[in-house]
Amino acid sequence: MLDRGRLIILACVAVMTIGxxxxxxxxxxxxxxxxxxxWGVLGVLIIAGVxxxxxxxxxxWALRTVEISRAYPYFALGFVFVPLLGAWMFGEILSLRYGLGVILIIAGVVLTSTS
Structure with a gap:
């Protein structure tokens, strides 16, 4: 189960992904x-900046309770979520190599962030 600190980190990754x-x-x-x-340029840019x-x-906020060595690997999840959303929203093509990379990234996050 994820503690509060890790949930905040995942929220951080989600917000960054949307940005x-x-x-x-x-x-x-x-x-x-x-x-x-x-507006579709400057307005959206301002929202992304926020x-x-x-x-x-x-x-x-998350680093107040989570060691940075445990927290930072979660940022690699951005390499999973951003391209997936890019494929969904912009029709970008993802390769088999991307899929294999996703598996390695998730395994890395699990290995480096668990106690």
Whole structure:
């Protein structure tokens, strides 16, 4: 079972993941409008920035109770979630190598973050 600190870390990773997807959306919208001042560009960029600030706050909060050596491996989960969402939302193609990498990342997180 996950303790409170690890749940906060997972929330941090989730917020960071959403921020990355929003950065991709900013880039896509900018390619369409070629204007930084379009709401789909600047507005989404501001929201992504707020999410990054939130993620940082969650990280600091989690580190109050979790050792950094136990907490940091969870950030590798971003390498799993961001491409999965990118495939779902933007039609990006994921390879078999990606799937194998996901298995290795998850195994690494489990091995390095458990007591």
């Amino acid at each position: 990355q997807i929003l950065f991709k959306l900013v880039a896509t919208n900018y390619n369409k409008t070629e204007s930084l001042f379009d 999410l990054y600030i939130t993620s940082t706050g969650l990280w600091v």
